[in-house]
Amino acid sequence: xxxxxxEQTGKADFVVHEAEKRFANKAxxxxxxxxxxxxxxxxxxxxxxxxxYAHKVVLxxxxxxxxxxxxxxxxxxxxxxxxxxxxxxRSLELLIEYAYTGRLEIHVDTVQGLLYAASLxxxxxxxxxxxxxxxxxxxxxxxxxxxxFADAHTCHDLLAASEQFAQRHFTxxxxxxxxxxxxxxxxxxxxxxxxxxxSNEEEVFNAIISWxxxxxxxxxxxxxxxxxxxxxxxxxPHFLVDTVEHEDLIKQDxxxxxxxxxxKNYHMLPDxxxxxxxxxxxxxxxxxxxxxxxGGMDTTGHSLSSVERFDLSSGKVSIVASMNTxxxxxxxxxxxxxxxxxxxxxxxxYLNTVECYNPSERRWKxxxxxxxxxxxxxxxVMGGLLYAVGGYDGSAVLDCVEVxxxxxxxxxxxxxxxxxxxxxxxxxxxxxxxxxxxxxxTSYLKSVERYDPETSQWSMTASMSARRGGVGVxxxxxxLYAMGGYDGKSNLSTLERYYAAEDRWSSVAPxxxxxxxxxxxVLGECLYALGGHDGxxYLNTVExxxxxxxxxxxxxxxxxCRAVAGVAVLHDCYDTTV
Numbered sequence: 257x258x259x260x261x262x263e264q265t266g267k268a269d270f271v272v273h274e275a276e277k278r279f280a281n282k283a284x285x286x287x288x289x290x291x292x293x294x295x296x297x298x299x300x301x302x303x304x305x306x307x308x309y310a311h312k313v314v315l316x317x318x319x320x321x322x323x324x325x326x327x328x329x330x331x332x333x334x335x336x337x338x339x340x341x342x343x344x345x346r347s348l349e350l351l352i353e354y355a356y357t358g359r360l361e362i363h364v365d366t367v368q369g370l371l372y373a374a375s376l377x378x379x380x381x382x383x384x385x386x387x388x389x390x391x392x393x394x395x396x397x398x399x400x401x402x403x404x405f406a407d408a409h410t411c412h413d414l415l416a417a418s419e420q421f422a423q424r425h426f427t428x429x430x431x432x433x434x435x436x437x438x439x440x441x442x443x444x445x446x447x448x449x450x451x452x453x454x455s456n457e458e459e460v461f462n463a464i465i466s467w468x469x470x471x472x473x474x475x476x477x478x479x480x481x482x483x484x485x486x487x488x489x490x491x492x493p494h495f496l497v498d499t500v501e502h503e504d505l506i507k508q509d510x511x512x513x514x515x516x517x518x519x520k521n522y523h524m525l526p527d528x529x530x531x532x533x534x535x536x537x538x539x540x541x542x543x544x545x546x547x548x549x550x551g552g553m554d555t556t557g558h559s560l561s562s563v564e565r566f567d568l569s570s571g572k573v574s575i576v577a578s579m580n581t582x583x584x585x586x587x588x589x590x591x592x593x594x595x596x597x598x599x600x601x602x603x604x605x606y607l608n609t610v611e612c613y614n615p616s617e618r619r620w621k622x623x624x625x626x627x628x629x630x631x632x633x634x635x636x637v638m639g640g641l642l643y644a645v646g647g648y649d650g651s652a653v654l655d656c657v658e659v660x661x662x663x664x665x666x667x668x669x670x671x672x673x674x675x676x677x678x679x680x681x682x683x684x685x686x687x688x689x690x691x692x693x694x695x696x697x698t699s700y701l702k703s704v705e706r707y708d709p710e711t712s713q714w715s716m717t718a719s720m721s722a723r724r725g726g727v728g729v730x731x732x733x734x735x736l737y738a739m740g741g742y743d744g745k746s747n748l749s750t751l752e753r754y755y756a757a758e759d760r761w762s763s764v765a766p767x768x769x770x771x772x773x774x775x776x777x778v779l780g781e782c783l784y785a786l787g788g789h790d791g792x793x794y795l796n797t798v799e800x801x802x803x804x805x806x807x808x809x810x811x812x813x814x815x816x817c818r819a820v821a822g823v824a825v826l827h828d829c830y831d832t833t834v
Contacts, residue, residue, distance in 0.1 A: 347370045457488065559603040560582055598644050606631050632726075640663075689709075704717045725744075767799055
């Protein structure tokens with residue numbers, strides 16, 4: 257053929273041939289076949305007596321570790337045989353296979369070796385896959401071991417995940433062998449966390465005592481240091497006297513006794529609490545909990561079944577499972593880690609039904625109904641029992657009280673109040689329940705009465721300075737607070753505080769907004785008012801009162817404007833929504 261004549265045609269003198277997309281894969285598959293047969297390989301890797309064959313160019317192309325080894329000034333660059341130490345031969349073999357195939361199976365029995373080898377060979381994608389796999393394997397029995405492994409191999413996301421898991425499942429972790437084997441420093445770090453999920457500090461105290469007794473002679477000297485991580489002043493006086501004070505490890509250590517005295521003084525001398533370091537009397541975030549706002553009435557006047565979860569630590573508002581029935585004027589309380597929604601109005605009828613939210617199942621279910629339908633009912637908890645106080649049944653304002661026992665799933669009547677009350681609120685203070693304000697069917701009330709479960713009797717106490725129906729009530733730091741409401745003429749922003757020892761009320765800083773039918777919650781050392789009605793509008797704002805500062809501030813918004821809703825606080829040790 258005369259190629260000169262081809263050029264003279266003036267047509268293109270070249271063409272591009274593109275291989276199929278799987279060309280590179282096919283080439284690597286062929287090279288892997290050669291590798292497995294030990295053919296055309298230019299490097300032998302010896303590890304713990306096992307020899308692995310490979311091609312330097314393939315290893316260098318997928319691993320920065322091998323790239324530096326084979327292209328730099330290291331002796332291995334010119335050697336055909338190298339030795340590697342401190343790496344598992346099976347893991348290295350799997351990763352070399354991965355270099356040729358791009359496929360790697362990760363199993364429970366190989367993941368730790370692969371993660372270590374991937375870290376050595378600088379394979380971040382494999383490290384990430386191993387970390388993700390281990391996160392899914394986290395369990396109370398292994399999370400501390402995985403945490404140590406992640407720390408040793410600088411797997412930051414796995415380290416964070418395992419630490420968070422141990423904190424969130426602390427009460428289960430302390431039952432496992434790994435917990436008893438923790439070094440002191442790591443234990444101190446764990447129990448010192450603000451995010452430790454416990455229902456109270458008793459669980460933390462009992463955990464360090466169990467840890468110490470596992471090796472008493474060598475660990476008893478660490479008790480004082482560990483005890484500093486327990487918020488002892490937040491323990492009940494009974495637990496301090498009956499348990500902590502009688503513990504031998506505490507009695508034998510002077511520093512421990514000093515910490516115990518500090519905690520006892522916190523309860524006996526409240527005027528000196530300011531001398532204690534704030535971090536020793538500040539509840540952990542998990543003990544603070546999250547707010548559940550249930551039902552209520554929206555701007556259209558419709559009764560709601562929706563439930564919002566307000567997390568102050570993150571500022572996030574989320575929707576959780578709705579109640580089975582719309583409920584406005586509903587009473588809500590937490591008992592044994594479950595949220596109870598009592599009575600209310602569904603838009604067409606007054607309700608005697610009651611439903612219970614189980615956070616572990618994330619759903620509501622009905623429990624035994626009350627004998628009496630109740631809207632604008634107040635609900636409180638004392639002695640493991642749920643009290644439904646007053647309300648309106650559609651024809652009359654009520655003075656009757658019903659008590660629910662979750663163990664028997666049964667309601668019974670208790671002694672009636674002296675006054676009929678709807679739009680009433682209750683608060684429990686020093687083992688007694690106070691029914692505050694409300695409306696008796698004729699006028700708005702400023703009267704307050706107190707129920708003593710020991711005598712099963714109600715008695716009148718000092719009245720508030722203002723009449724308040726739709727009032728919000730909460731107990732904080734040994735005092736009863738009553739806020740907002742409606743006095744028959746206008747919605748209120750004012751706040752009053754009750755001193756039981758003196759049987760008197762005093763005025764405190766008012767809220768930023770007038771609120772009637774607001775939901776009230778206590779988180780940590782602060783009061784929160786959610787929603788309500790200001791006289792013209794339904795509200796979705798949330799404001800907080802810190803008694804130490806003496807002022808209110810807006811801290812967030814709910815997703816829905818609502819009034820006469822029920823509000824309760826569920827601690828993170830029970831809450832599994834996130």
